[in-house]
Amino acid sequence: MTDKRTKLKVLVGASLPAPHPDHDHPQTAGGSENPRQQPDGHSSTAPADFVVIRRGPNGRFTSAHHADAEAIRSKKKKKKLMTRDGTTRDETWVLTEPAPGGPEDPTLIPSFKGHAAFRLWNQPELARGLIGYYSHDRGLDFLTRYEFASSGSLELVQGTGLFHLRECVTRNLNLPLLTAFVERWQPDTNTFHMPFGEMTILLHDVFHILRIPVDGELLSRGCDSFPGFLGLTMDDLVRLVDIDRGQSVTAHVHQHRNKDSEVKHYLLCLLGSILFMDKTRDRGVLDTINLFVRDHERVKRYAWGVGTLAYLYRQLGVASRAMSYAVGGCLTLLQAWIYEYFPSLRPTGYEPPTLKDGEALAFRWKGAPLEGGHRPDAKQLQYYRLMLDELTAEDVTWLPYGQNPGQVVPLSLYHGVIRFGDVGEMYDPGRCLRQFGYRQVVPIHPIKPAYAFRPASGMGYDVRFDSVLDNFWSYRHRHTLQLDTISAPAQPLWEADEDYSDWYFKHSHPFIVKPHGMEDPRGNAIAYKLSIQIIENLRPMLTADDDTLPPQFLEMIRRARGLLVEYDRRKARGPPTHSSLV
Secondary structure, eight states: OOOHHHHHHHHHOTTSOOOOTTSSOOOOTTOOOOTTBOTTSOBOOOOTTOEEEEEOTTSOEEEEEGGGHHHHHHHHHHHTTBOTTSOBSOGGGOOOSOOTTSOSSTTSSGGGGGBHHHHHHHOGGGOOOSOEEOOOHHHHHHHHHOOOSSHHHHHHHHTTTOTTHHHHOOOOOOHHHHHHHHTTEETTTTEEEETTEEEOOOHHHHHHHHOOOOSSBOBOOOOTTGGGGGTOOHHHHHHHHHSGGGHHHHHHHHHTOOHHHHHHHHHHHHIIIIISOOTTTHHHHHHHHTTOOSOHHHHTTBOHHHHHHHHHHHHHHHHTBTTOOEEOSOHHHHHHHHHHHOGGGSOTTOOOOOOOTTOOTHHHHTTOOOTTTTOOOHHHHHHHHHHHHTOOGGGSOSOTTOSOHHHHSGGGGBOEEEEETTEEEEEOGGGGGGGGTBOBOOOOOOOOOSEEEOOTTOTTOEEEOOGGGGHHHHTTTTSBOOHHHHOOBOSSTTOBOHHHHHHHHHHOOOOOSOOOSTTSSSOSHHHHHHHHHHHHHTHHHHTSOOTTSOHHHHHHHHHHHHHHHHHHHHHHSOOOOHHHHO
16 A cells, blocks of 8 residues: 555656646647547556546645545536526525525525525424534644743744734533524524624624734735745645644754744744634645735734725634535634623623733633533523524624724724635625614625635535626725715614614524424413513513403413513523533
8 A cells, every 4th residue: 555655756756647637637728528539649647546636726735636636526516516696506505596495595595405594494393403513622732831032933923913812712612502503593694693693703893802903914915936935845844734633844944944944934823723723733834924014013914804804704704504514714703702792691690700901802701611511402502592582683782892883993884894814705784783882774685706605515615706896905095885875873772774684584594493393492482582571571561450350361471470470580591501411
């Protein structure tokens, strides 16, 4: 059996023909369509241990045996069936008619047919359970234990404004809670579809939670000659990618220790382990190499917060697919965002520490304990699903960082495409005006991608926008929402236009758990919430006894009081502990 190193030597050998740029075999000079026949008549059939390694669209190296090349080409041809309006001829994931539980009008979230929530509602026996995440504990251990060779290297890293990230990242991830929110993420709008409307992670959230820059150069272009960035040859890079998940790069830096390579390597590990986690683990660090330049001063010029958000949007989109089982991106940001906006979802009895002015709010939630211990299960996930289904707009802390977030972080009102390398995502704050303290109105239709592929499997997931939209960021201060021209300050903060609710329920899938009739504790969700609102308004009358009322009416009052007490009890209790679920 030929070992891996021998295969890699075969790969880089000059005697092998280079793959065609389109990854398809060219026709022969004589017009033959035999992909294995060369112009000189010799067959190009490779030995069984021949490995093809190509660089993917995100800079990631992929490999496949030659025998699998036909399957790869088949998948690529399938991806080419995209149309200009952002859909595909393969409509297995495209919703074209009303769906049970919503939406009635599929034009807002056309990819919902491939969504995890669609399967949970229609085929609950096939629905996935807890979603996983890509752990970078090894990289985090390296970041916290690493001792710089000189104080000059440490000062350079601290000067980038990113060094504090290694201390604020959380390892206590509440997977049932994160899974429940991933099931509500709609990639067509890049928002969480809650029972009362849309919410999302905005740029002012990134700024306050992580304290990284959200203004600066867009992370949109990289350096194609990145193997030489750390003094690595192509052979070194291939071994780095394929052996021991990147441990060789650490050994390389220690062997050739100098200030430049040390600082660059540390920053790559920092970014890949905290902001841009993905399923390739240490290879995700290599992806971020494309976003660096040789001058340390330029690192500070990038809008790292914008890149972080674009990458998290993409990872949430992939994870929302019915057969995706893991989520990447900065989960510290996601979990802290949930805790900031939803007090009822915070760990029971946990008191966040008081921070100094200017500190990242992620420090508030770094030590938050896990509900139910470190053994999450499906019962906790179901609890959070029901709990989110019962949330109302009044349960949200709409302005967790204080008044006028759009003035504190003006670019949070930017409307356009945000980017991390080849990953481009639509950013639309107009869908979540209440997070700026303004009344929610019916939003405009989201920007349509030029190319979109969002299958239920998550394999080959890709979204692309017209390159002209990237120019919006160059004039970003001109492409911001003027809140006073489209809405007015909300009074109260959860206020929305009268027609917003009707529009939202027509175009969304606001509830995750399918009701099973009135015996269900939640019952019919819409009627249940409406009855609660009526009872809240009648609370003063319900507290007074009136013997003059007919007995049947008094019985209705008694039942309404019981419903109100049960509602208050369920709302006030904390998330379940592990002992209460077993």
